[in-house]
Amino acid sequence: MTTVGILGATGYAGGELARLLYGHPNVRLTSVASAECIGERLGDFFPHLAPLDLTICDELDDVDVVMGALPHAVAAKLLLPWIDRGKFVIDLSADFRLKDVSEYERWYGVEHPRPKLLRQAVYGLPELHRREIVEARLVASPGCYPTGAILALAPAVAKGLIEKSVIVDSKSGASGAGRSPTVTTMLAEASEGISAYGLSGHRHMPEMAQELSLLAGEPCRVTFVPHLLPTARGILTTAYACLSEKGRSLGQQGVREAYQEFYHDEPFVRVAATPPQTKHVRGSNFCAVFPTVDERTDRLVVVSCIDNLVKGASGQAIQSMNLMLGLPETAGLEGLGLYP
Amino acid sequence: MTTVGILGATGYAGGELARLLYGHPNVRLTSVASAECIGERLGDFFPHLAPLDLTICDELDDVDVVMGALPHAVAAKLLLPWIDRGKFVIDLSADFRLKDVSEYERWYGVEHPRPKLLRQAVYGLPELHRREIVEARLVASPGCYPTGAILALAPAVAKGLIEKSVIVDSKSGASGAGRSPTVTTMLAEASEGISAYGLSGHRHMPEMAQELSLLAGEPCRVTFVPHLLPTARGILTTAYACLSEKGRSLGQQGVREAYQEFYHDEPFVRVAATPPQTKHVRGSNFCAVFPTVDERTDRLVVVSCIDNLVKGASGQAIQSMNLMLGLPETAGLEGLGLYP
Amino acid sequence: MTTVGILGATGYAGGELARLLYGHPNVRLTSVASAECIGERLGDFFPHLAPLDLTICDELDDVDVVMGALPHAVAAKLLLPWIDRGKFVIDLSADFRLKDVSEYERWYGVEHPRPKLLRQAVYGLPELHRREIVEARLVASPGCYPTGAILALAPAVAKGLIEKSVIVDSKSGASGAGRSPTVTTMLAEASEGISAYGLSGHRHMPEMAQELSLLAGEPCRVTFVPHLLPTARGILTTAYACLSEKGRSLGQQGVREAYQEFYHDEPFVRVAATPPQTKHVRGSNFCAVFPTVDERTDRLVVVSCIDNLVKGASGQAIQSMNLMLGLPETAGLEGLGLYP
Amino acid sequence: MTTVGILGATGYAGGELARLLYGHPNVRLTSVASAECIGERLGDFFPHLAPLDLTICDELDDVDVVMGALPHAVAAKLLLPWIDRGKFVIDLSADFRLKDVSEYERWYGVEHPRPKLLRQAVYGLPELHRREIVEARLVASPGCYPTGAILALAPAVAKGLIEKSVIVDSKSGASGAGRSPTVTTMLAEASEGISAYGLSGHRHMPEMAQELSLLAGEPCRVTFVPHLLPTARGILTTAYACLSEKGRSLGQQGVREAYQEFYHDEPFVRVAATPPQTKHVRGSNFCAVFPTVDERTDRLVVVSCIDNLVKGASGQAIQSMNLMLGLPETAGLEGLGLYP
Secondary structure (H helix, E strand, O other): OEEEEEEOOOOHHHHHHHHHHHOOOOEEEEEEEOOOOOOOEHHHHOHHHOOOOOEEEOOOOOOOEEEEOOOOOHHHHHHHHHHHOOOEEEEOOOOOOOOOHHHHHHHHOOOOOOOOHHHHOEEOOHHHHHHHHHHOOEEEOOOHHHHHHHHHHHHHHHOOOEEEEEEEEEEEOHHHHOOOOOOOOEHHHHOOOOEEOOOOOOOOHHHHHHHHHHHHOOOOEEEEEEEEOOOOOOEEEEEEEEEOHHHHHHHHHHHHHHHHHHOOOOOOEEEOOOOOEHHHOOOOOOEEEEEEEEOOOOEEEEEEEEOOOHHHHHHHHHHHHHHHHOOOOOOOOOOOOOOO | OEEEEEEOOOOHHHHHHHHHHHOOOOEEEEEEEOOOOOOOEHHHHOHHHOOOOOEEEOOOOOOOEEEEOOOOOHHHHHHHHHHHOOOEEEEOOOOOOOOOHHHHHHHHOOOOOOOOHHHHOEEOOHHHHHHHHHHOOEEEOOOHHHHHHHHHHHHHHHOOOEEEEEEEEEEEOHHHHOOOOOOOOEHHHHOOOOEEOOOOOOOOHHHHHHHHHHHHOOOOEEEEEEEEOOOOOOEEEEEEEEEOHHHHHHHHHHHHHHHHHHOOOOOOEEEOOOOOEHHHOOOOOOEEEEEEEEOOOOEEEEEEEEOOOHHHHHHHHHHHHHHHHOOOOOOOOOOOOOOO | OEEEEEEOOOOHHHHHHHHHHHOOOOEEEEEEEOOOOOOOEHHHHOHHHOOOOOEEEOOOOOOOEEEEOOOOOHHHHHHHHHHHOOOEEEEOOOOOOOOOHHHHHHHHOOOOOOOOHHHHOEEOOHHHHHHHHHHOOEEEOOOHHHHHHHHHHHHHHHOOOEEEEEEEEEEEOHHHHOOOOOOOOEHHHHOOOOEEOOOOOOOOHHHHHHHHHHHHOOOOEEEEEEEEOOOOOOEEEEEEEEEOHHHHHHHHHHHHHHHHHHOOOOOOEEEOOOOOEHHHOOOOOOEEEEEEEEOOOOEEEEEEEEOOOHHHHHHHHHHHHHHHHOOOOOOOOOOOOOOO | OEEEEEEOOOOHHHHHHHHHHHOOOOEEEEEEEOOOOOOOEHHHHOHHHOOOOOEEEOOOOOOOEEEEOOOOOHHHHHHHHHHHOOOEEEEOOOOOOOOOHHHHHHHHOOOOOOOOHHHHOEEOOHHHHHHHHHHOOEEEOOOHHHHHHHHHHHHHHHOOOEEEEEEEEEEEOHHHHOOOOOOOOEHHHHOOOOEEOOOOOOOOHHHHHHHHHHHHOOOOEEEEEEEEOOOOOOEEEEEEEEEOHHHHHHHHHHHHHHHHHHOOOOOOEEEOOOOOEHHHOOOOOOEEEEEEEEOOOOEEEEEEEEOOOHHHHHHHHHHHHHHHHOOOOOOOOOOOOOOO
16 A cells, blocks of 8 residues: 655644545555654644554655645755655645745745756646646645635636736634744634734735736736634635626626536535535535625625635645545545534 | 613613713713513623613613614614604614615615605714714714724725725624524534625625715725624724825835824724734724735735724714714723733 | 435534435435425535535435434434334434433423333443444434533443542533524624533433443432533533542552543543543544542542534444444544544 | 832733723823833733833833732742832732742742741732731732632632532633743634643642631632633633532522622622623623532532633732722722623
8 A cells, every 4th residue: 555654744734634644545644754742652742643553753764655744945855855766745835836936935035945846846736737746746735825715716717707916815714824832823812803914925925826827828916815713724715806808798697607617527626505614614625616796896706715724735735646646536535524 | 961872772782882881981871772671680681781770671761862773774763753852863773874765775675764864864983974973963873894994995095095996805703793693693603614795795885885985076886795703793804905096106104104194183093003903902992904005916905903893883883972962082982902 | 235314414413414424434325304494405505515415305215224313302203103114213312311201201391202112222322332232223322411421430430439429510512502593502692701501400411310320330410510612512521529439549540540441442432641622522433531530639530522413422323323233333433533 | 190010011911900900090000011022112012002101111110009910930029129118019920829838839839039928918809808908018819710719619618508628610711821822722722622721730729728718717628620711711610519518408599698698798799690601701800600509419509700811810909909009999990791
């Protein structure tokens, strides 16, 4: 059986990879590494993973697939040896997502250790890059916010229904900020309220712009405002754009049909019948999309919901892994949303 | 001492009026009425109001000021006699907010019982209509969403910094939906997640359009999307608009100064130094506004925070009452936000 | 393949049964019935169940196993025909839990339609009644609070470590109150706080007393106080009892070992290494138990955590079903807790 | 006007003192000190305090009253000079609460810098020590958990209604853990669930035992289990005790009347008509107490609710200050609970 290892198993994405891989029928998680708690059982560190019989090591054993759930910069550094050995590598960090190395270095403030890999890495959003993922050895799994935003807008962009300057207003649960404690993400501070952040520019914006521009065949500009929700999980994105003449002529019903057509064969994206709630997809790899037209202002308004740790991170990485390994795309990812 | 009565004391706005009036130094709450729980002590109905020695009646005693905290349509009907008797009347419902009776009847689906009062009623947002409120006998206190949206955009509209088609993305705590139980607002359903609603049109939109158009001197169109937060209180509004040439020339710093100038003398609006959280103003009558410029897309992005039950309802109504009665505008409203 | 039907598919327990059965490898959910929304697709009613292709009917098709997820009294009435036809029946209501019909009629205020079935029905807690469940045709699946309380105390009672008067202080998420909207369980009311209820007696107490007395071989009295948590799911129970002489002599370490021994072969109960949080088991069928001794006061203090809708309801019912059908006990229930 | 200073203004208790003192009619907050953010405006540090025009200093100006909102050990050290200068000192830490220096040193693991002050310091629970507070120069303001627990049990202990071994099961919002970030109190970890902690002994237990023993005139033993709630504020305590013969003879109604009598003249304790919720007292200095009798088990069960930062910390400290200064006891503390 194919073996999988996780680098960075003590973060939220790492823990979620372990949770999902535990139930995967075709691969086996055999090794977990982290810079902290070395020698501890993973199930003591994360009690919800108690049934897994794995010990946290400082280095991975030899495995067929390496999942990197590390901070940017650290990720590239620790994954390079595995890439060089020709292993299947899926990086959940930002290190291989941006094609333009100068954009990477500008937004992340570090020098890239191997810029030529940026062209080789495939952006791991199966809904846009399935064929390339199937052929890939190195997949850059998308950021959580870009996943929600791109899936909300891709049909409209691909079909020319909107103008190429969009607004992405996203609301995310606190697990998106990771497991390192800060005052801002303490329960006493962040509960019972909401705040906007990243107003002077957030690192996930260039990812959205890159992919939407690629899809449009011309530059697409993005105003992106993330908000911190008082929940553990979930991202709801409300995306706004001016309708093109084609979009206006389609109207509400036509736009909805265009979305249904675009996502017709997708196993994990559904065009929702009613406005979705993040909890509808919590714990699952689904993305619910709800497109509407505001005829008073000729705007497209699309709501999308994902679980930031599943479709926005670990589930999507496993979806790419399945494609890379020639497994059924949905293997290990059939779990439904945990509602209520 | 001036006496005040509340019609609709068993709803959230009614309860909040009672909480705030309890600490008001210049007026006295002497009578509370409701259609339910008649004969019960208000402090048994709402245990947080236990120190108030008032019994819920089916009709108000004679009072100097009548606060209407009733559903629309019911409000107008029950307030008309008090208006006709020349009392100070502040209506927290939508019945006297829209100047155009056809807009009212279209959005609320009922016939207006006294359309000519619509011109006479003053829209009770002191930051825009202070002088008229001072002279008024009938004030239509603004809706919660419009309060947050208009305060976010008023300086930009008044000073011509933006184009006249705006996007208002609002996130509200569940108390905004009132105290009547529905499946949607149950804790098990609405907690740990977020959802958008009103996507086919929300009644608070025409209020925003009316006031922003009035301020602009030309029609202002509004795309408005409200969201249900898993909190009891608070509205955070993120407003987006394309900068006008003047707005672009001002840039981030100039726009911020324009906002500071506009709100310079306002006792309850502050231009925040950092992106505000709803909890910063929870329980208080303050509105925190944070304007920014997205220079990549030439958009204005403004975040505002209010407590939907205070500045978005009962506190603002008391602010108007203070103006109508010639009292200090801040009387009874000095309480600070309850943080954390 | 064995077919399963759900009576009461539009409540929380019904929805959770559907979620879990969707991933069950050995049985197939083929029919769902409810008194509401007949003709609607289950996946439209509960959007998280969208992948299930089932329509809500007013009656079940012929199936091998009937799961009753109905209110008490209604449950017995609708299940009797299926019992009489010799089907496998698992009732998640209280109708067949209490052996003493007078206790049932006193606490539930209704006459029992078939008292003689009370002796025949097996109390579906596999940790105490596995052998009988294997033989059963009618299982009364335990209440959520009793599951958490009994699992917290069973080893101590069975081994004579405590005196036979116990205190059960339980804290439950709001889904335990069901899906019918009430003021008390609205988000605006129940969020950001906690309250105790049922102080004059709660229906789940006699269930605890019955099972603990049976285990003790003598009457066991229970003080039970439930609390409403501002979460959707989860029950944490803190149980207190005076140590017997045997319990005192064992001390902290000995008591812990007694618990480990008692639950050694249980697939779904684990003696936790550190105090558990409800989220460690959220969405899973696990129960985490943490026994401690307060040597200053010679008391046993045990904390247990379950998901009220899984081990406290639908998961446990499936666990019983697996035993009744001779399937692996853990089939369809291997999913880990959704953390964070 | 009497001047007040806060040592430790950047913690939650410090911020809450500032919030409450801002509205106090008889004293003036003139100086705030902290070890962090020196030179910053308090209203920039805590945006909800924006209207206060105070700058954080490393030392206090000369003031009449010093409020210590510091961690234990640090508190005593920094307050000693002010005590020696004869100022009114109210310490919100544990440094002067325990009369027995060996208990202090055992539970807090530090040597006490001035043990003889322990006898001189008055335990600042006005409901038990009002007369001594009036005469005091040094008040040790009670811990949050002890406040809720002692007020729940004091009438029963004082009147001999219960046996002298009690159980205190408390549930607290996360602000009780202070403002220093830890993994445990991050929103992603602590939200949507509950956990018990301190099971091997919590520092607030000896405080409860000291005060209840003093009241009983004999040793009173306490089993105390705190729990972490997914809320910012609030403590609900459920206290259990075996009824004495006297208690049993009184029964439910008699016990309730005993509580009403005990708290008859107390401005901040009310015997609630229905089981209280923490939000009923949120932001206020009130304590709601609800005593019941479980006649099946002859136990007293009492529920109490406080806001841990107000009656459990800063409000209670101001209440003591009012008594020390000869002001009306309720000055600055009349604010009602923020509900919902």
